[in-house]
Amino acid sequence: MIIAQISDTHIVLDTPDADRRIDDFERTIADINALDPAPDVIVHTGDVVHNGRMDEYAQAVAILGQARAPVFVIPGNKDDRTNLRAAFAADGYLAPDSEFIQYAVEHFPVRLIAVDTLNPGSNKGGFCAERARRLTDMIHGETTKPIAVFAHHPPFEVMVGPERHHFETPEMMSRLREALQCSGRVVAVISGHVHRGTSGGVGNIPATVMPSVATTLRKGEYPAQMKMRPVYHIHRFDPIWGFSSESRIVARTSSTASLSETRQHQERHSSALST
Ligand SMILES: [Fe+2]
16 A cells, blocks of 8 residues: 655645645646556645645645545644635535544555644644543444554654654653554554655554645755655555555656756856856
8 A cells, every 4th residue: 555645734825835736746746646656635734725725625625636646634733624624525525513633544555644733823833631532432433453643743753853842741741652552553643744765663553644735835954956856655564574665756847957057047147246
């Protein structure tokens, strides 16, 4: 089973880099569509849009509509539950009347469980007792398959970057970590939010974080020739060896090349002027 993970596209319509965020998202979907073998599923681990607005979601839905594999989304701190649910209602996997956006996808060899860590009004994650109860019930709802869990905020101490803790309180993160370890069947925890690639663990469960697809918001050091190229993750599941994860760099297109070359020319020109 092959899962393509995308995250933190932060679609916006009125900032100077709005077109670039759309372009990053479109080129990432095109790159995933060209994978051979094709992924079984695409999961977006949140911050689909930047302000939770319906016009932003309309743009995101149009881009994800180009994907060949089925797409599942979870909310990030910049998302709005009501608008996200409305935008993706036609796909049929989001319960219209549920307080939280948590669900299980059952028709693959690995169960996919989406966890809602949105804490409205805060950029940090939340995880209340009610969400823990629902997650535990979902995990116990099937007892034969391994499970991959998707949560926007990483439920472990992130050792790179300025911020180590991404939940509102340590108790909230502990509550989620405890729920994830309740069965022994969760074999991967997959997140975004940090905008840089890193890894950690939840007990014995390996946990990964992918960078933001939005290249203008990406953190960490990248060589100049990669500044305009989004990175996404591929998670492959083998029944014996479990998950292996790979970072993939979106193919360089002619439009990327010309934008990049224009920028390099401008940088050379401005440095020549300043010396
Ligand atoms: Fe984000």
